[in-house]
Amino acid sequence: MNERLDAIRQEILDGIKEKANSRATAFELRKQFLDSKTGKIGQLMKEMKTIAPEDRASFGKGVNELKEWALEKFTELDEKMKTLELDLRYKSEKIDVTMPAKEICTGNLHPITQMRNQLIDVFAGMGFEIYEGTEIENDYYNFTALNTPADHPARDMQDTFYLSPEFLLRTQTSAGQIHVMEAKKPPIKILSPGKVFRSDDDATHSPMFTQMEGLVVDEKITLCDLKGMLDVFVKKIYGEDTTTRLRPSYFPFTEPSVEVDVSCFECGGKGCKLCKGTGWIEILGAGIVNKKVLENCGIDSDRYSGLAFGIGIERTAMLKYGINNIKLLFESDIRVLKQIDDN
Ligand code: DAH
Numbered sequence: 001m002n003e004r005l006d007a008i009r010q011e012i013l014d015g016i017k018e019k020a021n022s023r024a025t026a027f028e029l030r031k032q033f034l035d036s037k038t039g040k041i042g043q044l045m046k047e048m049k050t051i052a053p054e055d056r057a058s059f060g061k062g063v064n065e066l067k068e069w070a071l072e073k074f075t076e077l078d079e080k081m082k083t084l085e086l087d088l089r090y091k092s093e094k095i096d097v098t099m100p101a102k103e104i105c106t107g108n109l110h111p112i113t114q115m116r117n118q119l120i121d122v123f124a125g126m127g128f129e130i131y132e133g134t135e136i137e138n139d140y141y142n143f144t145a146l147n148t149p150a151d152h153p154a155r156d157m158q159d160t161f162y163l164s165p166e167f168l169l170r171t172q173t174s175a176g177q178i179h180v181m182e183a184k185k186p187p188i189k190i191l192s193p194g195k196v197f198r199s200d201d202d203a204t205h206s207p208m209f210t211q212m213e214g215l216v217v218d219e220k221i222t223l224c225d226l227k228g229m230l231d232v233f234v235k236k237i238y239g240e241d242t243t244t245r246l247r248p249s250y251f252p253f254t255e256p257s258v259e260v261d262v263s264c265f266e267c268g269g270k271g272c273k274l275c276k277g278t279g280w281i282e283i284l285g286a287g288i289v290n291k292k293v294l295e296n297c298g299i300d301s302d303r304y305s306g307l308a309f310g311i312g313i314e315r316t317a318m319l320k321y322g323i324n325n326i327k328l329l330f331e332s333d334i335r336v337l338k339q340i341d342d343n
Contacts, residue, residue, distance in 0.1 A: 001055070005062050008033070008040055012070055016077055023081040030074040034067070041067050111340040112210055112329055115317040116193055118342065119212050122236045126229060128191040128214065133176035135195055138166050141175040145296045146253040154252045159199035161207075169197035173213035174253060174310060177289075180215060181297035186304045188217040193313070203325045210313040217289065217299065217306035223256070226286055226307040230260055234283070237320060238265040245280060254287025254308055265319075274319075281319060284311045 012033055020026040033040050044063045051059050109117070120130065139150075148154050158171040176192035192213040201207055216225065227246060234242045242265050249259040261282050264275035271277040289306030314326050321340050323329065328336050 001051075001059055002062065004044075005066050008044075008066060009069070011040075012073060016073065020077055020081065023078060023085060026074065026077045026081045030077075033070055034074065041070060108337070108341045108343055110332075110337065111317050111321060111323075112313055114340065114342050115313050115320070116210065116212065118237060119233070119311065119313065119316070120191065120193065122233050123191045123214065123229075126189075126232065128189050131176055131180050131190045131192045132194055133170070133173065133179055133192055135170055135197070136163065136167055137170040137175045139168060141178045142168055142170050142172065145178040145293065146174055147290050147292045147296075148252045152252060154250075161197050161199060170194075171198050172196055172310060173211040174308070176213055177215045177253070177293070177308060178297060181217065181294070181299055186217045186219070186299065186306075188215060188306070190215050203327075204315070204318075206314070206326045206330060209326070212311040212313055214309045214311070215289070215306060216308075217294070217304055219304060221288070221305045221307050223258070223288060223307070226258075226288070226309065229307075230284075230286070230309065234262045237316065238262055241265075241268065246286075249285060249287075251285055251287055253290050253293050255290045257285065257287035260284045260286055260309070283316065283319070284309055286310070 012029075015029045015032070016026075020029055031039065034042070036042050041063065044066075048056060048060065108114075124130075142160075143152070143155060144150070160171050161169040163169065173192045173194050173196060176190075176194070180188060180190050180192075190213075192215070194211065195208055196211050197208050198205070199207060214229075216229075223246070227244060230244050234244055241263075243263045245261050245263075246258040247261060249257045251257040259282055261280035263269045264272060264279050264281055266272050266274040267279070269279040271279050275281050286307070286309035289308050291301035294301040294304060294306060314329055317323065317329065317340075318326065323336075
């Protein structure tokens with residue numbers, strides 16, 4: 001009898017040595033011996049009835065001792081496996097805080113969108129509302145109503161893509177002025193950003209580009225209001241020390257018309273490559289709305305006056321970010337786009 005008990009003891013020791021390599025396998029092994037129904041030690045207890053009465057006491061004692069011993073062994077084994085598994089987990093989940101972090105690449109808005117948003121911010125702060133017109137216009141809104149009739153030489157200033165004798169791709173966001181003034185009576189204060197199209201293509205011109213039109217119509221609007229607003233605009237975009245100057249120019253829809261220059265933000269006005277030695281950089285066209293244009297829209301030009309300006313968004317961005325070829329703004333080269341992040 002003692003031999004059987006010893007054999008089981010040995011089987012347990014061998015099992016622990018050879019089969020148990022995790023808490024789960026140790027538990028399985030434990031079940032083989034200690035499960036109350038199927039375990040080998042439990043089975044021995046059941047044999048009690050078949051043992052001769054005089055041997056029962058010592059058999060029972062032997063089995064009980066074996067059971068106690070096995071319980072102890074398996075408890076010890078479980079503890080050992082627990083520590084082992086924890087060690088393995090610590091090893092596999094170890095974080096090396098000195099490893100360089102993975103770079104997370106986030107996109108940013110396109111430079112033209114950034115510039116457009118900055119301009120909208122500046123003028124929205126002065127109370128301008130946004131009006132977005134359409135890219136296809138008819139001749140009347142793009143030219144005639146803007147005091148540029150069919151035979152007017154100023155039409156040659158803009159090489160137009162005609163879709164039909166009547167319809168065209170708008171050459172200027174100024175077309176939006178007419179829509180707004182037809183729909184709304186003064187006071188008017190709108191900003192109209194959008195794409196415009198001209199058959200023009202070189203380092204500083206693209207057949208499609210973006211403009212931002214401004215229009216203010218009210219009583220007693222003068223060139224001083226225009227200069228005041230543009231001064232705020234250039235300071236916000238090009239820096240606090242920037243100023244403007246107005247030069248006489250010509251646009252059919254404004255009288256007087258001006259070309260607006262900013263003091264060179266690169267050299268502070270001393271003269272450099274960017275400003276071609278003049279200290280000034282041309283940035284936009286503007287003026288006092290021609291009375292004829294107000295009248296074309298049914299606005300009393302004796303009572304009301306207006307100011308208007310047209311900003312080229314690509315040009316503003318090129319100057320601000322030091323871009324010398326407009327194509328760089330349309331090619332979406334990631335190396336260029338990455339450098340411009342003013343958000
Ligand atoms: N529409 C003109 C252009 O595309 C720019 C412009 C000049 C707009 C004077 C204006 C303005 O509103 O008053 O060249």
